[in-house]
Amino acid sequence: MKRAPRHFLGFALLIALTVAALGSYPFFVLPTPSVAAQGSSGTQAPVATKPLLPLPTRPAVAKAVTTPEAADLTFQRQAEAALLRYLEGNEAVATAAITTTPPTRWQVLTLPPAPISLETARAAAHYQMQATAASEASGDWPGAKIAAEFTLYDLAGEVTAYHFVVHNAGQPAGYLTVAALSLPNPVLEFATAGPSPLAAPTLQVAGVTALTPERPLYLGLLSYAYEVADATPASRTVIELLDGATRVIPADVAATPLRTFVQPAPPATLSTQATTAYRLINGVPDWNQFWGSYSCWSGCSPTSGANIMGYWDNNGYSNLVAGSDWQGAVNDMRLHMNTVCTADGSGSTNVGSISSGIINYASARGYTFASEVWCNDCGVAASYTNYQGEIDGSRPMLVDVIGHAQYGNHSVVGVGYESAGSYLIIHDNWPSTGENVYLQYGSGYSSIYMHPVRPAGAMQDTTPPSGDYTSPSNGATVGRTVTLAATASDTQSGVKEVHFTAKWNNEWRLVANDTSAPYSFDWDLCAAGVPDGDIELGLDIYDNAGNVFHLHTVHANPHITKSYNCSPATASWSVDYWNNKYLAGYVNWHTTEGGAYIFRDWGDNGPGGGIQVNEWSARYTRTAYF
Numbered sequence: 001m002k003r004a005p006r007h008f009l010g011f012a013l014l015i016a017l018t019v020a021a022l023g024s025y026p027f028f029v030l031p032t033p034s035v036a037a038q039g040s041s042g043t044q045a046p047v048a049t050k051p052l053l054p055l056p057t058r059p060a061v062a063k064a065v066t067t068p069e070a071a072d073l074t075f076q077r078q079a080e081a082a083l084l085r086y087l088e089g090n091e092a093v094a095t096a097a098i099t100t101t102p103p104t105r106w107q108v109l110t111l112p113p114a115p116i117s118l119e120t121a122r123a124a125a126h127y128q129m130q131a132t133a134a135s136e137a138s139g140d141w142p143g144a145k146i147a148a149e150f151t152l153y154d155l156a157g158e159v160t161a162y163h164f165v166v167h168n169a170g171q172p173a174g175y176l177t178v179a180a181l182s183l184p185n186p187v188l189e190f191a192t193a194g195p196s197p198l199a200a201p202t203l204q205v206a207g208v209t210a211l212t213p214e215r216p217l218y219l220g221l222l223s224y225a226y227e228v229a230d231a232t233p234a235s236r237t238v239i240e241l242l243d244g245a246t247r248v249i250p251a252d253v254a255a256t257p258l259r260t261f262v263q264p265a266p267p268a269t270l271s272t273q274a275t276t277a278y279r280l281i282n283g284v285p286d287w288n289q290f291w292g293s294y295s296c297w298s299g300c301s302p303t304s305g306a307n308i309m310g311y312w313d314n315n316g317y318s319n320l321v322a323g324s325d326w327q328g329a330v331n332d333m334r335l336h337m338n339t340v341c342t343a344d345g346s347g348s349t350n351v352g353s354i355s356s357g358i359i360n361y362a363s364a365r366g367y368t369f370a371s372e373v374w375c376n377d378c379g380v381a382a383s384y385t386n387y388q389g390e391i392d393g394s395r396p397m398l399v400d401v402i403g404h405a406q407y408g409n410h411s412v413v414g415v416g417y418e419s420a421g422s423y424l425i426i427h428d429n430w431p432s433t434g435e436n437v438y439l440q441y442g443s444g445y446s447s448i449y450m451h452p453v454r455p456a457g458a459m460q461d462t463t464p465p466s467g468d469y470t471s472p473s474n475g476a477t478v479g480r481t482v483t484l485a486a487t488a489s490d491t492q493s494g495v496k497e498v499h500f501t502a503k504w505n506n507e508w509r510l511v512a513n514d515t516s517a518p519y520s521f522d523w524d525l526c527a528a529g530v531p532d533g534d535i536e537l538g539l540d541i542y543d544n545a546g547n548v549f550h551l552h553t554v555h556a557n558p559h560i561t562k563s564y565n566c567s568p569a570t571a572s573w574s575v576d577y578w579n580n581k582y583l584a585g586y587v588n589w590h591t592t593e594g595g596a597y598i599f600r601d602w603g604d605n606g607p608g609g610g611i612q613v614n615e616w617s618a619r620y621t622r623t624a625y626f
Helices: 006-012 073-087 118-133 202-206 300-313 326-337 351-363 384-392
Strands: 017-019 105-107 145-153 159-168 171-179 187-191 224-228 235-240 246-250 262-264 269-271 278-280 347-350 367-371 397-402 409-418 423-427 437-440 447-451 453-458 466-471 481-489 495-504 507-514 519-524 533-543 548-550 559-562 573-578 589-593 617-621
Touching: 118 145, 118 159, 118 171, 118 187, 202 235, 278 384, 300 326, 300 347, 300 351, 300 397, 300 409, 300 453, 326 347, 326 351, 347 351, 351 367, 351 397, 351 447, 384 397, 384 409, 384 447, 409 437, 466 533, 481 495, 481 533, 495 519, 507 519
Parallel strands: none
Antiparallel strands: 017 262, 105 269, 145 159, 159 171, 171 187, 187 437, 224 235, 235 246, 278 409, 367 453, 397 409, 397 447, 409 423, 423 437, 466 481, 481 519, 495 507, 495 533, 533 548, 533 559, 573 589, 573 617
């Protein structure tokens, strides 16, 4: 396995701060204290040892921590210099930013972080690109360059991050978003392929104009926005670029800089000798949210759940997603997760309904899956180590990033990790980003929930499926072709395939098999060599547990009658000729021609029989059977 260069490890191993209020999409809400995931047996799955807190109506605004050093320009320069030394792999760091440590271990940064400049952020972005391009997670980055850079703000007007757009050979190749604070690893998120979130045509589609287009907003992980006109008193409105949803923010909340929510991390140490590891689960779908018939977005939680079911559907648990109907799977997952539409068109799901919804969805298809909630106050912590354990076991998991009370939350699918920077590799269920997006664990959100999803085997299915013919009707007379159509259903393990059979000349034959609804086949009886007369139709339906349904066990098989001469006519062509161009008057010559096809070239002569060379006409007639 490739390792990241040591200069990358130098800063990536120092995950220093928990950003307590940088938000994301509000597509789910926190549960009430009584909510718990239910296992398939009806007992409560292990959940929080303390109740999960409900989403507050107002954010708990932390007071800004001020120190003489933080306000001093010299301290800022020292912090920037220390960060650059991390990036360059030096172990000597400024004591103003890092506390004293043993020789082989760094202690986590504990002082309030100072702002960093665009130049310092650009250096961090370049180092991240170099390290990633040299690793297994290279994507489109070998040979890629930064093509554009943007300064991102919060509603208070302060710089929150710097955004770098990456191109390779003139084509979009991902992006990086770097915090505007001197964090040990300031690269909050990045993608190695696809367009930048700032390229999403959200404003044009919505038909609105940004009030300050020169000041794009960054309000947390995957939360890129612009401020738009607001008719609500004492508030400000933003439109999210990735989903088009609008957020109405109270004016006092909007005036609070997001940096005031940054809190020191709990005392901890990270070894500089840690091993860099990269892991990606292949084959996890990246189905995106869509606008449903229920007049809102499908919702990030059920869409993420359906993506996980799609992975297991292709790995030994068939029928978790019916054929290619993944949107139907998302809609069904919405029902099991009790997802509802909100006023801004989002799909909202309670965190406590996610694991139970996945369990019930799988159970309805004949499988037992286990899922529970992991969080900081739960029986199992939502730790990076526990996350890695699920990915190492090739089990994608659903992750909830809980952000700001006003700026929102989002569910994603965890499909891998890059341990050099403590990154989660996720599918974010939005078409405006690349397939694999990297989010830094421990930064850019206030809390995180994880939902492991583990198959536990299939329930015993001993019940055959059911079905019947819908076409043709019993006793019908047919010609050369006939459409065979049938219904088929199985409420447990699901329908595997449908066999259309037929009996003629006292012998049963398989006509066709169909593995997905609607079950039908256009049968050419002539091509199959079926003679005229009676045909008995059979129908066999197989489910995924090996049970078979035979139509004749329910009622008598239908019969049809074929009446069509499949052989070409043996009679000759009857030909009439006229010595005019209009097929008019008496026939001047009548003759017959043999063969199935007529090809004639008389050159400079007429057809014969006294027919003139020019200005004549003819009618060829032959009997055909239909």
